[in-house]
Amino acid sequence: MDSLEALLATLLGIMPGALYTWELEKQAGAWGTGVSDRVLRFLGVSVLFHLLLAPLSWWLVQQDRHGSLRAGTFPWELWPAVAVYALLPAVLGHAVGVATRRRRAWSRWLTGPAPAPRAWDQVFSQEGSIWLRIRLKDPGGGDGGWFAGAFAPARRGPHSYASGFPHDQDLYLAETVEVDPATGRIRLVDGRPKFRDVGVLMRWEEIAYAEVMSGEGEL
Known part of the structure; x- marks a missing residue:
């Protein structure tokens, strides 16, 4: 040969x-x-x-x-x-x-039963929209240290995006909503979230924890 x-x-x-x-x-x-x-x-x-x-x-x-x-x-x-x-x-x-x-x-x-290398990839690699309520490490950021929004296609502008393995974890939420700065609860108007019409880009190092919700009905 x-x-x-x-x-x-x-x-x-x-x-x-x-x-x-x-x-x-x-x-x-x-x-x-x-x-x-x-x-x-x-x-x-x-x-x-x-x-x-x-x-x-x-x-x-x-x-x-x-x-x-x-x-x-x-x-x-x-x-x-x-x-x-x-x-x-x-x-x-x-x-x-x-x-x-x-x-x-x-x-x-x-x-295999768990192919994603990190929980981050497991959450953001799925299809469909999810809602996030994020607690920031800096209490002066967002609304009293809170951010909430939809990881979903944008009504205008770039869609939501999360970096994947092996890159550093950063997140762009195309749709964010108003929250109560005291409790972090999402503000509803006629039973619907009140959108802020602005997207947010953040790094995982800025986040203390994030609550993941599958739909508006769980807000």
Whole structure:
């Protein structure tokens, strides 16, 4: 085996797992802890794909030894078979990533019961809107040290956003509401929160704790 063949064998061994992981992380977040962890994930997932595609791999080897590849030319009818090694991992990674973000029960068979590395990522990686009531470390910030708002798409301007692992934790709330500075309770007008029409950007270092609520009915 020459150096080019060794390189191709290495790529074939890693790329299915890499394509699967990259597509999954595009949807669910980059939750690998480091280079060594990611390489192990690439290899582990690649092993599973090669087990799944073993009949196709065997057929391609036979084509190389005894079939149309032996003539030294690449027949175009083999192109779909080779493309499976790239397309199948990418499509499956995308599907698992979307299912993980939507908290589908079946995705846990592939990602484990707790794939998010931090509670922060677990809360903010899900789809849908959530309400937050935040107590700041500085009692002079916000309304008596309180902020409340919706982690949701904005009515105007940029949508809410939370940084993901492994980056520093910062948070942008596109919609904030008025609170009682004495108690931190959200002020309601006719049973609805009173919006401030302003977004807030803050870092986790500024937050003492945050209460997470799933909907307006729990305010």
